[in-house]
Each structure stands twice: as structure tokens, then as C-alpha cells.
Amino acid sequence: VARGGVPALKRVTRMRPSAASGEFSLIESIRGTALTRRDVALGIGDDGAVLRVPRGRELVVVMDTMVEGVHFPRGTAAADIGWKALAVNLSDLAAMGAEPAWATLALTLPQPDATWVRAFARGFAALAKRHGVALVGGDTTRGRLTVTVQAHGFVPLRRALRRDGAHAGDAIFVSGTLGDAAAGLADRKHTALRARLDRPSPRVALGVALRGVASAAIDVSDGLAADLGHVLDASGVGAALDVDALPTSAALRASVPGAARRRALQLGGGDDYELCFTVPTRRVARVAAIAREQRLRLTRIGTIERARGLRDSAGRPLERSGYAHFRRA
């Protein structure tokens, strides 16, 4: 069909094998690495995916966009971008106490690059496999490197972890260690710290274990102070934070010798993808049991208080930094 000189819009090649037959296909690269699941009645290759939510379960939906140079440094390896794009979403599911099931992917690329896409797919698939996540659809477009992932998971009815359940007296915990990713951004040659930035481990099993234990939960993406602040706002409470108790890796301690600078990274650096959660005192013993079972460091870092605001143990106010995109950019 002649196009008659009409300046038509360029259309996308969607995640449909038929659209890509006989030519380089972004999607086949990704599709080939994708898991299958029995609750996927129809996956990639039609106008939409058809999915089955198990009876008695609620569906949890999360979505995160990563833009090159904004959410990850230029030059980040494609496989790491693939991993992280899924990881930040699984971290949100973890914060809801959800078991991951499915993901969709919207990938915007400056130009087709089969090698890049294969590496991206490899990183994405490695994490998807670890958590049993099936890629069920998506869209590819041309433009500045941008990755939007949406992830779906399940929780039993009314058992999702939320931000608004913290009460005065609850203990505040955080998983793993804080500040490593931010230090890895400052010192990109430090392998261990850089791995925390590029390949975060979403705390999926922890989130599931915290159902019925935590009164509120959030994942630490914008920085502990900012994210805990969201819990405080949603719950209408305040908190005293024991800033000397913030869990610190040996790598961070060696790489950033100054305690004040370390603390700044731990409170405001972000990109940790740990869970911060609150627990009523009568259930605090269960947190220790979960830590043992999961061989995961879970550190008590403070207490929820009635008085609004965030302060240290001596009552000095702590700034709730963190990044608000259109404020600080």
C-alpha cells in the first residue's frame, strides 16, 4: 500500500511475535527468557494478557519508572538495568506483603540494539526466575532510555501491609544495612557497594513473613527518613529514631570513615530497597524469629510516638530529606 505522502505517526512494535517476524525483535529476546506460570491463561502475543487471581486473594499492583541519568547512572550495564527495573517493583510488592506473580514491561530505547536488549533481558529474567515472576506483556517504543515495570502479586484478603497502621509504642525495624547503595553511587568503583546500587535484593520473603506481624511497612527507596516519614504521615504519628543503631555494613564503614557522612547516606541516600516496618511490642519477639529463619539482619532502630515529627533519641529533629523529583531536580 502506498502511503500517499501522509505524514503518519510512527507506530510502536508491540510485544507481539507476529509484528516482529522476520526482523530483529526486541521482544523475542525478552520473551525467550520469560518464565511461564499456570495462572497465565494467555501471555505475550495478543492485545492483552489473561490472568487468574487465586480465590481468596487480593491483587496488589505496583508500578515504577526508571529514567537513565535520573534513576540510574548513565553507563549502567544493561543487565543491571533489567534487574533493577524489576527489583524496585518487587520491593514495592514486598512492602505490601505480596507474593509476586506477573510483570509487564514498557521499554523505551534510543535505538534498537540486540546486544543491549539481550543483556537487559538476562538481568530481568535472572531476578524474575528467583521470584517466580512471569513477564506477561508490554510495549517497546523509541526515545530516551526509560523503563516502566508494573508488577502484580497476591495477598490473602485484607492482609496487605500498609503505611497507615503504625501506633504509638510500636517498635521500628529496618532490614539489612542502609547507605550502601548511596555510597556505591559516590564510589562507583567499589564493587560491593556498587552491587547494592545496581542489583538490589527485594525483601520479598520478609514482606510475606511480616503479614500479621508488622503494623505498617514501606520499602526504603527515597531514603529512610523520607520513607519512614510517609508511614508517620499516613498513620498520624511521630517517631524517635536511634540513629546510632542504623545497621551499617563493613563495606560502608571502610569506604566512608566519617560517622556523620555515613549517617547522611543512611538517612537520606535512598536506593536501599530494604523494608522499614513497625511492630507492636507484643509481637517484637516474632521479628527475631523471622530474622533467624531468613538469616536476615533485622534491626530495631526506634519507636513510634504520639507526637508528630521525626527526631533522634535525644529529641533533636531529623530532616526528612529524600528526593522529590520536581522539587530538587
Add this chain to the structure above:
Amino acid sequence: VARGGVPALKRVTRMRPSAASGEFSLIESIRGTALTRRDVALGIGDDGAVLRVPRGRELVVVMDTMVEGVHFPRGTAAADIGWKALAVNLSDLAAMGAEPAWATLALTLPQPDATWVRAFARGFAALAKRHGVALVGGDTTRGRLTVTVQAHGFVPLRRALRRDGAHAGDAIFVSGTLGDAAAGLADRKHTALRARLDRPSPRVALGVALRGVASAAIDVSDGLAADLGHVLDASGVGAALDVDALPTSAALRASVPGAARRRALQLGGGDDYELCFTVPTRRVARVAAIAREQRLRLTRIGTIERARGLRDSAGRPLERSGYAHFRRA
């Protein structure tokens, strides 16, 4: 907290009211216009949304990204972009025979602009209201204007319309008229044609009515020839198209006098967001009944044949143009 000179990544402001308190908020603008639904247990404002799929229903998930200058012309009104970003997704749901329920939105903007966002939200909400869609979450980031919407809908078990069910002998139908949007792109001052480009009407009610009637369905987004081609590939069949029967609006006829040029727009222009579907001959009478009930033009435009390929009634091959993003860009 001092940031200690660490070159931290800029973080997003997510769709969380707490992150935006006391400052200009993209999200409040959008959230304020959003519908609520009883199957939304938890909407915008946490790490994820918690949703309830009705018993006996499968979940249909679709996702489409629109990039300025690629999927809509620069200078398109913000309200039209908001409308269209949802419309293209509801059109995919329609092609699956799904009833729309929820949407999430990932919005990337070059800079914050409250007026623009309010208008965008108005357009999005107008279409959402028409179809009872609740916005349940999303993400905002900074960059080139890009909109990714994911929409969720329901179908009864095993009743989704698919691409792979067409059989030799089935009649091929298309809804509405074709070529108007492509003509509206060529002549942007033509109000009626331009409206077809900017404010497509997804054929949601038609898709639902076609469950149990159509053997296969797709929405016409890349152009009739390309999209019908996807059905043919998925079904392993071919088709003869009666190109003289393609439904043509009076506006298109007046605006594009040449029949050959009109036909090129109708076969390859795309952005129609009509449904193309196939129907076994024994059920063709039901199509006429649906057309009457819905006061919608449904035109028989050809027949599925065993021999692969797409041709006109005289057997001349038709090019399956349409836009494949990384091939023609």
C-alpha cells in the same frame, strides 16, 4: 540531614499524597479527578494498590506507551493526550472483550506544569468516567513527555477474545469508519478528522458484545492491513479483503477526494481504534443485531481463507504496511 556532597540520584515523587504535601503536586491533580470503585480495597497513596477481581472472572492486563512526536504530534492539547493515553488501552481491552476496571499511569514530563497536568487529568478522567475506570496508582518522573498507561479489565473464564481463533470461511468485520485519524494527522485543521486522531472512542461495549460471537478480534491501531495481518498470522490463515467495502466517513470522502489515497489511509494509516473481528457464518446475523443495539456501523469487509496472505477480492496481494517502530523510524 546534610547530603555530604554525595551525587545521589534524583528520586521520583510517586503517587503518594504524603510525598507531595505542601508543594505543587502532579498527583493530587490527577487523583482529585479519579473515580472510586468498590473493588479497590486500597488505591493511590501506598506502595501499591490492593484490588479485588470478581469471582469467576479472569483479569485482562494491557499496557501502551505514548511518546510525544512519535505517537502523537507535538502540540497536541494536554487534555487530548490524557484522553488518548487511556483510550488506546481501553481499545486493547475492547479487543479482548474485557470490561474495564482499573488503570495505572506512569507520566514522564520535561518540567512540572500545573496547568498542563490539570488539563491532562481532565482528559484522562473524562474517558475514565465514561467507562467506570478507577485510577489506582502510578509514578511521575522527569524526562521527555512520555505516558505509559496500564489498564485492567475482566472477562468471564475462558471467554476472552483472542487473535488466534479465525477459521477459513469466517466473515471479517470492522467497526465504525477507517482512515479518519490518519487524515486528521495530514490535515490538522479539520476538526472532525482531528477529533478522530485526538479523541478516539474505544469500542468497549462492542468488545463485550462480541464475546461468544467473534472467533478472533484485534483493535486497529497500526492500520487495518497490519492488524488484520496479526490475526491471520496467529490463526494460521489468510484473507480476501473487499477494499471497496471499507467503511468511509463523509468527512474523509470530502477531505480526501482521491479513492486510492483514501484507501491507503484506510489500510495503512492506523490510529483508528476500531475493532476488526472475524465471525463464523452461522453467527453473522448476530453482528447485525449488535450493530442495531449499539447504533454502531459494523461493516463486512472480507472473508478468511485457508491460503495464507492478504489480498483483495480480485486476488491481488495487499501490502501489510503499518508501522513497526524500529524498522521504519
